[in-house]
Amino acid sequence: MALLTYREALRAGLDEELARDENVVILGEEVAQYNGAYKVTEGLWKKWGDRRLVDTPISEAGFIGMGIGAAMLGLRPVMELMFWSFAYVAYDQIVNNAGCVRYMSGGLINVPIVIRGPANGGTNVGATHSHTPENLLANTPGLKVVTPATAADAKGLIKTAIRDNDPVMFMENTLLYGEKWEVPDEEYLIPLGLADVKRPGKDFTLVAHGRAVLTCLKAAERLAAEHNIDVEVVDLRSIRPLDEETVLASVRKTHRALVVNENKPFCGVGAELASLIQEKAFDDLDAPVGRISSVDAPAIYSPTVERKQLPDPDRVIEKVLQLC
């Protein structure tokens, strides 16, 4: 096992898929000669050249739509958005074209595209650059949404996303790009729609995705040490398709659940999960299903204060104790 950063693991996954399939082409702002705004694609242009790594102008609607058109004809474009917040510029292309063209053509067309980039707050860049649209895009049948929390997951999932024949929205996190994890040396794939129990426990279930998984793991350590509560942390990894069974199995074991995510609360991923758990595991619950999200306002800039807008271990611990 090598110790790789999240960005290195992603890069390794992209590199392997570029080698495996000639139809894979990476397009986006600064992905080639600049080596990537967040250096995810560093070195790939030098290795693969102008045909496979393509810098685009700042035209998110135009180039995302171009990628969708190319995918309709059989390419497997991997489109980088410098921030997922910029997807709002390309929203029509993503939802109406990538998301609906298969359906509207009665299944005659499919769009094997991956759109990837960071989708997170917490970096003091203001509301316009801090959106977390996983709930918005998972609300569109036809799209798939993936949110890896670790380097190993990022690599295994990006490879699967590229091979998937449907449009996959792949949401990363700038705060994780430099974090290191052990990553298997041999080739591996992680299926979409398969959650991962990142920490087994018997007393309480925390359900999370993306960076909130790490917040939950920190909270779980302290809950064990300070309160003798044995917490299970379920990492969804993919929002749509959703691994309901792993979530429900955990709740049936622990009888208590808190959904933690950096999404906004109203109509967020937490709302969907809370509904799912109460509907399908109601008789197993000993307490109401709790939710923790980003504080319900646009992302504040002020560096110290923004930290408090996102879920942190303190808020998770406080809520868990309330529900116990």
Place this chain on the structure above:
Amino acid sequence: MNTLVDTPALADAAINRGLKKEEKVRFLRDMCRIRRFEQTSLKYYNLGKMGGFLHLYTGQEAVAVGTISLLGPNDHVITAYRDHGHALAVGMTMEECMAELFGRATGCSKGKGGSMHFFAPDKRYWGGHGIVAGQTPLGTGIAYALKYKSIKGCCLCYLGDGAINQGTFHESLNLAGLFQLPVVYVIENNGYSMGTSLKRSSAVRDNLAQRAEGYNIAWDVFKGEDLYEVRAKTQEAVQRARERSEPSILEIQTYRYYGHSVADANAKKYRTPEEIERYKTEHDPIQIWRRHLQDEGLIAEADYEEIDRQAKYEANQAVQFAEESPLPAEADIMKDVYYEVDHQTEASRQGTHFFNS
């Protein structure tokens, strides 16, 4: 019909000179088929047999038939929501198109797309798109894929004059000019973006294609009522795309006899009845082409009438086919969402894809 006087040289253009009688008659038949299809669909729309919108192509037939007649096995077509004419011109059947309008399972999109969303990828026809100019990045991407795969083909990407003010169109032009993509943007300028005339919607008033200059793209403007002219002038752009992988913008001036859609309540208010009548009597593409063929001694009056009669018959047969076809089953709502689910692949077996309670 003084427009005929202008075009004998175009009839003699290289791309037209070699046309056989059968091809010329087929163009007439295809235009008549589009017209009869649209008239018939209007009739049944007004009878309440179909839902949604109905954007008729009537009056613009020589554009779709003329441009698409130039295409070969490596060339592709994508258009907006006024898509019936292009669909028939690429060879889709009246039956599958009419059944789609009737919302039947036998429709080209299994009753899931409707009037604005006809598709036939096997005929390299990629729709049928409802959002104004939303198809222009897709057409650009189809051309991108052709170039990526080193295929000598082109993509004809149609849009209306109302679409030229959308940002995605301008972004597409920049990408096509920058990457030198084999795409031909065909602006079918029928003079009205819904009810707003060009004068009231475009800062550049006389000429829409000239916007190409801002993106270093070749352009041309011409009339769309004479199939010879449409073919001769479009051919240059098609060649430019296929042989040099360069984009073009063509503005083809045309006219729609009906409103923006059949639901356009003001269709006769923003233009005068005289204007519509003048187009029908002086600029009708079918009558102009018919006159050519009669002047060239290729058909007689009776031949035209027979062709038109057959087109009408075919349209009525298509209605019968549609009416006798089953509706999609309720279970069909859940099909054709995800490729992996439809094909029951390994990927489809992991996780929940649908959230119906």
